[in-house]
Amino acid sequence: MNASIALIPGDGIGPEVVAEARRVLAAVASIHGHDFAFTELLLGGAAIDAVGTPLPPETIAGARACHAVLLGAVGGPRWSDPTAPTRPEDGLLGIRRALGLFANVRPITTHWQLLDASPLRRDLVEDVDIVIYRELTGGIYFGGSTTSDDGSTVTDHMTYSVHEIERIVRLAAQAARDRRGHLTSVDKANVLAVSRLWRRTTDRIMTDEYPDVTHETQLVDAMAMHLLSRPRDFDVIVTGNMFGDILSDEASMLPGSLGLLPSASLGTDGPGLYEPIHGSAPDIAGTGTANPLGMILSAAMALRHSLALPDEAAAVERAVDRVLARGLRTADIAAGSPAVSTEQMGSAVANALT
Numbered sequence: 001m002n003a004s005i006a007l008i009p010g011d012g013i014g015p016e017v018v019a020e021a022r023r024v025l026a027a028v029a030s031i032h033g034h035d036f037a038f039t040e041l042l043l044g045g046a047a048i049d050a051v052g053t054p055l056p057p058e059t060i061a062g063a064r065a066c067h068a069v070l071l072g073a074v075g076g077p078r079w080s081d082p083t084a085p086t087r088p089e090d091g092l093l094g095i096r097r098a099l100g101l102f103a104n105v106r107p108i109t110t111h112w113q114l115l116d117a118s119p120l121r122r123d124l125v126e127d128v129d130i131v132i133y134r135e136l137t138g139g140i141y142f143g144g145s146t147t148s149d150d151g152s153t154v155t156d157h158m159t160y161s162v163h164e165i166e167r168i169v170r171l172a173a174q175a176a177r178d179r180r181g182h183l184t185s186v187d188k189a190n191v192l193a194v195s196r197l198w199r200r201t202t203d204r205i206m207t208d209e210y211p212d213v214t215h216e217t218q219l220v221d222a223m224a225m226h227l228l229s230r231p232r233d234f235d236v237i238v239t240g241n242m243f244g245d246i247l248s249d250e251a252s253m254l255p256g257s258l259g260l261l262p263s264a265s266l267g268t269d270g271p272g273l274y275e276p277i278h279g280s281a282p283d284i285a286g287t288g289t290a291n292p293l294g295m296i297l298s299a300a301m302a303l304r305h306s307l308a309l310p311d312e313a314a315a316v317e318r319a320v321d322r323v324l325a326r327g328l329r330t331a332d333i334a335a336g337s338p339a340v341s342t343e344q345m346g347s348a349v350a351n352a353l354t
């Protein structure tokens, strides 16, 4: 097939990991006889430096014109002055919103080859297979903020509408139906009015439309504990923007490194955006030590969800499994043994494709 893929390298280790995803996609294209055209777009700190804004209009237009968008990471200390008028992260939130990407899908699976890379006990993390559905274009991230005249009080608003809750819950429930049939909704309904709406809406959708999917509710603080004490009990987790952000970083300790985890951000139409859940890691940027597997597995999700190439997606996931089975480790998962570079890991995955 012919497909156009936008690449947004962004900041920090973003360009290094995106280069490896591109290498793997180019290898997929040549093995399977596809024609992938790549376009590079600016976002985040790199865009602030180049054109003075974190989300240039050309980036939105360029992304819309593609089948899928691959994004590295944005942000870094260079742009984190609290008095600056705009931040790299505004670009990321802006593109999620502009493309209508309300569903952020974050699979958390442990790789048998890496059970000792997790700081948690092997018997706890073995066979973990969870997908977090994080609402991505609402909640406290998008409610706006106000500052009192003298600057001494600042408010961030958390808002959810029934419509916003329904659409993410339906997607998550459908995913649960296609998997092990269990949905966990996470909120803070004992304190927040928004969470009580979230819970009421979720209960109604599940009872009326998904009676075959078992459904439980957890408060976010308890969930933070259950996720580490009994992770195998969870199948699909659905939650709002901020709780999903926090729980997914926590969940990355099950497989052992934030660097391993991919994500897909999906809307009702238009391109999906695929990014690892890690950040720009400015402390290791430019050292060639970043783990590209989260980005490469995000590219696999792009093949599956935006390009309708499930066999090619599975081929990339198998190639990742093979290089891990062969013992290749980047520094984050090496546990003290010799580590390979970002580029060596990316090339090994590309070469392991069949």
Ligand code: IPM
Pocket: 074, 075, 089, 092, 093, 245, 277, 279
């Ligand atoms: C993520 C990141 C972003 C978020 C930041 C960089 C704005 O942490 O994708 O999880 O909070 O959504």
Ligand code: MG
Pocket: 245, 246, 249, 277
């Ligand atoms: Mg995050």
